Amino acid sequence: MINIEDIVDRITLLEPVPPVAIQLLVLAEDSDSSTSEIADLLMHDPALTANLLKICNSAYLGLSRKVESVREAISFVGLDQIVDLVLLNSVAQNFQNRYDGYGLGEGELWRHAVSSAHIAKILADRYGASQIKHLIFTAALLKDIGKLVLGRYVAFSFEKINILVHSQGYSFNEAEKQIIGMNHEELGAMVAEKWCFSDRMTYIIRNHHLSDPATRDNPETALVYLADIICMMMGVCTGADGLAYRFYADVLNQLDLSVNDLHDVIAEMGERQPSIENLVNLM
């Protein structure tokens, strides 16, 4: 078995999510915060502001005029989308590499993350969880952050993991745990703690495959889980793990969603995929 401490030590090699993104998420989820407070927060980060204006003035958004300040951006694009764009921009750098252990080429984990986040947002709207949509969006975006570190260890152990998955009925994360000693969601939660994410965010990342039955009652975790499942089924940059994860049908009952609702989400995402591709390529 691989030394777990060696794996955990490698978390420090990641580029931490900037504190402004974490502060933004707190403000966005706080019903007492104002647009003005969010604008002030963003304006005090020149690099972030520059990137945000670049994205807002790109063909992706197709605005009729150029925006020149954070306040204008919020006014023309809308606060919700500005929050999402800043969060995406804050984490993009880590996800752009290739992760051979998971069979993911350059940028593929990023494409999967962005698509998952958008699916999660659609699900949050359908489920009526729009008040926590930024938390769900961000958690879906970051749920596989453990793969950034674990990928090299999966590569070393791929044959053994593959045998468990394809000959002994293990899911991919169960096989990771069995062979390596930890799986990507546990490691992701360690990254989340190190980067001072909220307890709710850390919980979702740790449990996004719902392996522990007790976590299936938690709506926000269940929504992120479903978003991941749908993204895998759509084949959006699925790698070596493919669709080798478990589906828990009781989650649909908990959320009062049907299989047809999931079909509708897949169809909606199919329509939006070209636009999401443009967004992925902007970051």
Place this chain on the structure above:
Amino acid sequence: MVNSVTHAQAVSLTTAVNLSKMKISSNPVETLVAFSIGSGIGVAIHDSVIGVGGILNIMLPDSTQTSGISAGKSPFMFADTAVPSFIQALYEQGTLPERMKVVIVGGANIVDCNGLFNIGQKNREAVQTFLSQHHLNIHYEDTGGTLSRTLSLEIGSGCSSIRIFGRGELKV
């Protein structure tokens, strides 16, 4: 779309066929590719006599079971509307059913003990039904399981290939 020129005589053209799209070609240097097919189905059809072929990349089995997105808007998203339209478009290029080589790939499923969310299997059954209605036999099929697949079709040779991570490439 990716163009690559290795030397003066060898020109190749690779065209991606995205989700809910189809592409037909008679360009002998063109290769069509549907990347990373999960629960959807990639259908490659080729008529070697006239050198015409295409790939269809569907996502869902039945347009009547989905609200919000209509088949009129996205005809190649659903098997029930996509397969007949794809075959009709191939006929319009002069292909004949008895000369068509049909390969279907994808239909992977999440690990679901109750089989409730088995879109992959439903997609496969729907594609098979509509191919049968057009009296088309499947020459080669690689469907099911939990792995995503990449399907390509060389228009010049009619050769299809199926790529799966960790298992290499199979040419048919």
